[in-house]
Amino acid sequence: MVKRSIKAPAKINLALDVLHKRDDGYHEVKMVMTQVDLADRIEIENREDGQIKVEMSEGFLPVDHRNLAHQAASLLKKRYEVKKGAHLYIHKHIPVAAGLAGGSSDAAAALKGLNEVWELGLSIEDLAAIGSEIGSDVAFCVHGGTALATGRGEVIETIESPPPSWVILAKPPIGVSTKEVYRRLEASEHTANGAQAERMVHAIQTQDYEAICENLYNVLETVTLPMYPEVKKIKDRMLDSGVDAALMSGSGPTVFGLIQKEARVNRVYNALRGFCEQVYAVRLISDKST
Ligand SMILES: C[C@](O)(CO)[C@H](O)COP(=O)(O)OP(=O)(O)OC[C@H]1O[C@@H](n2ccc(N)nc2=O)[C@H](O)[C@@H]1O
Numbered sequence: 001m002v003k004r005s006i007k008a009p010a011k012i013n014l015a016l017d018v019l020h021k022r023d024d025g026y027h028e029v030k031m032v033m034t035q036v037d038l039a040d041r042i043e044i045e046n047r048e049d050g051q052i053k054v055e056m057s058e059g060f061l062p063v064d065h066r067n068l069a070h071q072a073a074s075l076l077k078k079r080y081e082v083k084k085g086a087h088l089y090i091h092k093h094i095p096v097a098a099g100l101a102g103g104s105s106d107a108a109a110a111l112k113g114l115n116e117v118w119e120l121g122l123s124i125e126d127l128a129a130i131g132s133e134i135g136s137d138v139a140f141c142v143h144g145g146t147a148l149a150t151g152r153g154e155v156i157e158t159i160e161s162p163p164p165s166w167v168i169l170a171k172p173p174i175g176v177s178t179k180e181v182y183r184r185l186e187a188s189e190h191t192a193n194g195a196q197a198e199r200m201v202h203a204i205q206t207q208d209y210e211a212i213c214e215n216l217y218n219v220l221e222t223v224t225l226p227m228y229p230e231v232k233k234i235k236d237r238m239l240d241s242g243v244d245a246a247l248m249s250g251s252g253p254t255v256f257g258l259i260q261k262e263a264r265v266n267r268v269y270n271a272l273r274g275f276c277e278q279v280y281a282v283r284l285i286s287d288k289s290t
């Protein structure tokens, strides 16, 4: 029986700018995304009966067509007329609805794993194109590593990884609707040309950690922070406790802080733990293998 175990890492946005609303209702973005070593793990095996079955370690998440990994498997099966089915067991470690693309990363891992298990021989580009039909962040998760993402997030240009850094993630216990955040941004006075993302790409290419910290930027903070003061409080707390820089990831509510000095990681982690239940000390990853 062909079986694979594949990692599905969380992403953070180091820069996120929204250029304009498009005719299809999505927004044209210019973002720099990278991955951290907090990951779900998916075990995938063939099913001879042709069915797609998903099981999750977290009972509260859907395992039917609402699950993004289930959607990825079904779409791949249909598009390539695969007769076999698959069983996917998802060990969930990434907090849900956090702005860390947990579901998108599970979908990407399902596509990559099934490409092997079903012996389809598809390229990363083929898999990313299918992934982008499921969600805007899936194409990046298929590519992995660090990238400049444009279009609605699915046009991926891989760049080198940032220099090593610790990352503190803190997620307050609230849910944020990505759709609503984009909708509210549209209604606000906001102009952008994507210069922040360009500066971030340059900072990474020159491996300039200080410039990376100075250029962290997420326009969606202008919507989520006033809507949810607890997110702003976490960001302030992180900055006070000694991170080099802090930013909200995606549409939120997770805030991440970068720290280069390992000796400081515990202090920041403990300062946040007393304040917020879901706190993680992880590292940026540059290795794209899964
Ligand atoms: C906020 C980010 O996570 C940053 O990486 C992404 O832009 C959102 O990625 P995602 O969660 O995969 O988003 P999708 O599932 O494709 O879209 C959710 C909703 O967000 C809005 N949306 C998303 C992406 C985009 N470029 N423009 C949008 O307006 C749309 O209203 C869409 O209905």
Ligand SMILES: Nc1ncnc2c1ncn2[C@@H]1O[C@H](COP(=O)(O)OP(=O)(O)OP(=O)(O)O)[C@@H](O)[C@H]1O
Residues within 6 Å of the ligand: 061, 062, 066, 067, 068, 069, 090, 095, 096, 097, 098, 099, 100, 101, 102, 103, 104, 106, 107, 137, 178, 250, 251, 252
């Ligand atoms: N495999 C999955 N893992 C987590 N959530 C999933 C999954 N499949 C579907 N979902 C649903 O997707 C929603 C968003 O979850 P997810 O953790 O992907 O959000 P997110 O981190 O905010 O994503 P993004 O950063 O791409 O906006 C949840 O409400 C959840 O019910």
